[in-house]
Amino acid sequence: MKSFFKYVLATITGLIIAGVLAICILFGVIAAMVSSVSSSSEVAVPANAILHISLNHDIQDRPEKNPFEDLDFKGFKSRKTLALSEVVGRIAYAKNDANIKGIYLNLSDVAAGFATLQEIRAALEDFKTSGKFIVSYSEVYTQKAYFLASVADKIYLNPEGTLDFKGFNSSTLFMKDALDKMGVEMQIVKVGTFKSAVEPFILNGMSPANRQQVESYLGDIYQSFLANIAAARKIPVATLFAIANDYKIRNAEDAVTHKMADGLIYKDELLAELKKRLQIKDKKDIPSIALVDYKVKEAPKGDFNTRVAVLYAEGEINSGESSEGVIGSETISRELRKLREDDKVKAVVFRVNSPGGSALASDVMWREVELLKKVKPIIVSMGDVAASGGYYIAAAADSIFAENNTITGSIGVFGMIPNLQNLLNNKIGVRFEGVKTGKYAGLMTELDKPMTADERVIVQAGVDRVYRTFTKRVAEGRKISVAQVDSIGQGRVWSGKQALALGLVDRIGGIDKAIIAAAAKAKIKDYKVVEYPAEKDPFSSLLNSSTEKVKVWFAKEQLGDSYRYYQTIQSVTKNSGILMKLPYEITIN
Template sequence: MRDFFKYLFASMLGFFLSIVVIFIICFVVIAAAISSIDDDKSVAVGNNSVLFLNLDQAITERTPKRSFGNLPIIGSEESDGIGLNDVLKSIKRAKNDDNIKCIYLNVISPNAGFATMREVRNALIDFKKSHKKILAYSEVYTQGAYYLASVADKVYLNPEGALEFKGFSSQLTFFKGTLEKVGVEMQVIRVGNYKSAVEPYILDKMSDYNRKQVTAYVGGLYNTFLTDIAQTRSIQKDSLYSIADNYKIREPKDALNFKMIDGLKYKDEILEELKALSGKTKKQNISSVSINDYIKNNTSSGTGKDKVAIIYANGEITGGEGSDNQIGSERISRAIRKARLDDDIKAIVIRVNSPGGSALASDVIWREIVLTKKEKPVIASFGDVAASGGYYIGCAADSIFVQPNTITGSIGVFGLIPNFQNLMTNKLGITFDGVKTGKYADIMATNRPMTEGERFIIQNELNRIYSGFVSRVADGRKKSKAYIDSIGGGHVWIGTDAVQIGLADRIGSFNDAIAAAAKKAKLKDYKVVEYPDVIDPLKSLLEESTDKIKTYYTKQELGENYMLYQQMKKVIASSGIQMRMPFEAIIK
């Protein structure tokens, strides 16, 4: 009888939980559908409006479809963000929108790379040609925030706030000591002294080669940062360097004294100034529209039957379908092929923002670019990073556009094979045994060290892939293999240097690349279309929710150890032959 009730209650509980889960799923699906309908609605912009530019949100390549509208989801820590494509379109449209009188820029800590921020910054500079004003205000400016805000006509800081201006630093995290403690040996094979993506697992500090290129990379970013601020704030670049080097901005009044800002004001004073800029009286309320709402009025740009297609290649490169934030070779190559076979599409821009990834997947995408270039112009536009595999997929384009602070190059290959034998056997007491029909039947096994024969085979394979990589670049850039090899070896280059050495053609924006594609195709009137389609969040609702919930609880359980957990997952996922950027530096 006891067992009967136990099974009865277990069945009832299972049934009840199933009903709850089904109810939650149905509720979320319906709510998301309703939200998506609302998201598609255009937004009315009143007369004398202020465009509110909140740039603390993530700035991605394209605005994602809202997964769940404004519903809170377990594991979700931030909004979906906004696409650079929509930000640029909106600022350009606001320039000629009679209802928009000025822009209010509010930013504390932007969630974007420096090349992306430069695209936004240049769009704001272009907006000022309309003689409309930009007002920037914040209680705190990080360096990235100030980089954006410095373009404004007036830059204001809270009287008790802070402006960070101290120079750039880059810190790399090394896991060799941790791996040794847990008994994991990282077996590394690579081609190129600068191909240092493996260094965090085998060293406890940067190699001389890596230090050299990180120094050049950070220095290049900083040079662009200071140059751009000097131009818009009318302050000598050397003076800015001295201010940062000596940490002269220690309190709000210092920022004012050194002309980094135009005034110290409270929010109520800012609101009064915005009223004046937008033609409102003191007793009237400000009419404002947020950038997130304003983008809903964006329409396909251009007219006519002819089209220029943009192919977005964003994230790490992998085989399969990928996602909006991961370059799946199947999905991207299919998009390129579709654009190639469409007779109305006369030119293609491939927009690359990727640190690289799978060597095979990169080659699959490269092949489609080569085939397409034979039929219509292909222009590459590189974002924050187009390195290693990211460079590979763009090197065949007719022309390559970069920002001065784009990171690119990294022509090299590496293999990473972890050996978990010590961890499994000596730490956990797990042993392995088996049979095989050939000496190399279990090559790439992770439960034992590599043999010399295996290492020889893998090294030869990497040499072959690297030679192919160099040949692809040499053919695409019309250079000799010897020359490409001399600037390869995994070496990372900043955008300005990439142009000088021939890895890129021009310093130019995303829109410059689109214009160049149209010009090469001899188009005057054309529409811009985007591929691949943004993934419908409802299609991946269960998988996305499960991943977010799992991530949320894993973080709660592991706490500070979550970063190590992520790195171990990444090591396992990166096993095999990879084309990746040689370091992941955090610039502060």
């Protein structure tokens, strides 16, 4: 009886907790819906105003709309996201908006890759051609923030602030010793001297080949970074290199001395200058609007029955349906088929931002790109990264666009099978025993014993076959020999600028240039740009989604910039089969 009451009490307690959580979520959703409805209308742009750009939010190619975005209650405040097209489009609209007289850049750190920043920077440069001003002010400039700020007519820094300018670094976490202590052996099969995705699991440091490729593409991206700043600030590249190399900017005064900043001022002094530029009397407020609120609606342009479709593929490549941070082969293949069969769609821009993933899923999507190319133009626009499987799905396109600082290439294949025998048998005392009907029935599923020599030969043969297919696909798509692909393949990572010289991409430029090229190839002028897949309403998505999606939304809000580490762990635990992925997650600081 006592046990009965204990279970009843536990059940009641669980129901109460579940009810409270449901009510909290319900109120949250209602609050977000109310906020969404109230914010869906256009925010009036005041006359004689400045556009305030802070970029203190995530910037993705096409983020999934989060129903909790406007949610703000005790203990929880959401992070807004903006699509790259929204950032660029709003800056472009402001260029011709009579109410907008200039831009105030208030940048500290920017959560985006350098190829994304390059497209935003190009939009800012184009804005300046209108004759309107751009003024930048911050207490702290990271290198990414300064990359954008360098476009400004005037760069100001707080007198006690900092400007971080010291060169790039990219590091990798190596786990061999930790795995050894746990009794875990990672059994590796791969093709490609430079295919270093496996190194963190089997080495305690970078191999010479990996160090060579990282130094090469990191140095190339750094040179592009310096060249952009040099042109804007009229400082020689060699001088900028020396400033960073010797870490000459150690305080705010140094930034002015080396002409990286135009002055040291406090916020009140900045406001006074902005008022002077806008010819505002001292006691009046400065009319302004934040970029996230600048939701202007342009008059419809182009013939809706003549479309250039922009299809977004962002994240790691897996089989199945797409989800947050995952390119699902079923989703993208289905969309490519629809675009191929839709007579209104005259050309396609395939926007790829992916480090790769499943070899099988990559080939499934490659097939649909190949079929689409036979009936209408398809142009690939590479984002921050389009490498390994991300390059595989791009290779068949008519033409490929990338930024100088896009990460691409990594034409290589690997398989990684853990051997947990020491961990299970000796560390925690767990053993498996089973029955097999065939000699190889346990291949790649028996993790409590090492692969035999015969099994390793079988797996290696599979990896070799996938690599041959990969190089063949690239050779056919790029119209070069398989031998030439192999010579620049071997898993090696390249910058977009290097890839152009090697023939892996055709043009340097962002998505706007890719759209123009797609329309030109289709020989159309009066067209409408339409984005795919069709965007789902966030609230219907919430009501129809699994608990996994809700967990992702909340994890992103709570973890912020650290969410990518959570994603990496999830990726490692879910990967299976033969993979085509980048050497590791590339983060440039």
